[in-house]
Amino acid sequence: MPALIIPRNHGPDLRKPAAWPRWIRAAAAALAILLIPVPTPAAGQVIRGRVVDAESGAAIPLARVVVSGSGQRTTRMFTNADGRFAFPLRRGGAVRVRVTRAGYAETRTGALRVGPRDTVDVDVRVSAVAHRLDPVTVSARRRRLKADGRFYETVDSVNARAHVVGQSRSVRARGSFPTPDLCYHLSGNADRTQSIITLTVQARGKRELCAGAGGGFVYDVTVSRLPPGVYTVRVLHAFQGDGRPAQVEHTTVTVR
Known part of the structure; x- marks a missing residue:
């Protein structure tokens, strides 16, 4: 009677547990990492x-x-x-x-x-205290202006005065300048700092001998090359080196 042979791979092998699927093993590993305790930093x-x-x-x-x-x-x-x-x-x-x-x-x-x-x-x-601010100084460069003038010597007595008018791109000043005697020359110059024009009419003593008759000067000066705008014009009558105080007049004019 032939022997009955049973194959070994027939049916599950109950002595060895079945392997878990790969995705389950990966999830378990990640969960294990997350469950590792992390020390909490001390409060600062x-x-x-x-x-x-x-x-x-x-x-x-x-x-x-x-x-x-x-x-x-x-x-x-x-x-x-x-x-x-x-x-x-x-x-x-x-x-x-x-x-x-x-x-x-x-x-x-x-x-x-x-x-x-x-x-x-x-x-x-x-506590509130008075706060002293440092002074703020605004500086602007002075610009020398073109000034053309005529100065006439006169033996008539005159009073110091100046009449200023605004013109097209220029300012015109007409005035008179008394001097102690006729032993003087008269000259003039002008400069501008922003909207302020300073016209200086200056008397200086002559070097040559001259008659000491009383009198003065009249003048006609034009300051040109100005942009249009409103200007304050300061006219100074000054003596050079004589120690006499300068006389100042202020006028507001419009340059077209």
Whole structure:
């Protein structure tokens, strides 16, 4: 009678567990990584506060706040619209707060002790003071102008006066200049600084001998090469080296 033979691969092998599909194994590995505990960083130390007016208690925005201390990196910021500020610190220790703001006295706090994981609140009260601004000087380069004039000597007595009119691209000045005697020459020049024209009519003594008769001068001067606009014209009657004070007249004219 022939022997009955049963194949070994017939049916599942109950002695060996079945392998999991690959996607299940990958998901399990990712889950294991996610479940590894991660240490939570220690809470940092913070100093925060508010800058207010010492008298009214109103918030002071845009005040400059500087925090410094031993072992700390000096940090700066400006207060917000509510006068508040906040600084995270690198480490605990003693820190100081300094506040500056235009119109208020510079204010400093004493040493503030900030421990690990501490949040320290501080209100800084600043007092208003008169704020003196540095003077602002506006300078403009003076420009020499073309001035053509005629000066007539006269034996008649004259009074110092000047009549100024604006013309097309120019200003015309007619005037008279009394002198103690006729031993003088008259000359003139003009310059402009922005919208101010200065016309200087200057008398200087003659070197030659001359008769000491009384009298004066009349003149007719045109200052040209001007752009159109409204100008203030200063006419100066000055003596060169005689120590006599200059006489000044101001006139506003329009140049077309």
